[in-house]
Amino acid sequence: QVQLVESGGGSVQAGGSLRLSCAASGNVPRNYCMGWFRQAPGKEREGVAAIVSDGRTGYAGSVKGRFTISKDNAKTTLYLQMNSLKPEDTATYYCAIDIGGTWYPVTSGSCRGLDAWCQGTLVTVSS
Numbered sequence: 001q002v003q004l005v006e007s008g009g010g011s012v013q014a015g016g017s018l019r020l021s022c023a024a025s026g027n028v029p030r031n032y033c034m035g036w037f038r039q040a041p042g043k044e045r046e047g048v049a050a051i052v053s054d055g056r057t058g059y060a061g062s063v064k065g066r067f068t069i070s071k072d073n074a075k076t077t078l079y080l081q082m083n084s085l086k087p088e089d090t091a092t093y094y095c096a097i098d099i100g101g102t103w104y105p106v107t108s109g110s111c112r113g114l115d116a117w118c119q120g121t122l123v124t125v126s127s
Contacts, residue, residue, distance in 0.1 A: 047110025
């Protein structure tokens with residue numbers, strides 16, 4: 001079983017930056033897809049960025065060029081660096097893991113078959 005604990009988030013003005021972190025603990029697998037998702041009020045949850053244990057990454061079109069997903073293997077921590085933030089990026093952000101999820105493309109920025117989620121953190125971008 002994998003546990004995910006998220007940190008970061010908060011409020012920022014448009015054009016600003018924030019970094020989210022997601023620490024994994026427990027039986028962290030060698031092969032996985034980890035990703036960031038977000039859900040704005042009244043909207044469906046969407047994949048934002050994904051990274052596979054082999055290093056492949058993918059992003060949603062709305063964040064490509066502004067967000068960067070990375071991982072620190074030594075600390076089993078996932079990061080999301082968010083730059084040039086826009087008001088439409090306001091949402092609750094979640095990290096999640098698909099154990100063994102290395103067999104599909106992640107070009108759209110989304111993992112599948114998610115096995116564990118963090119608690120979520122609110123990101124608010126004001127204009």
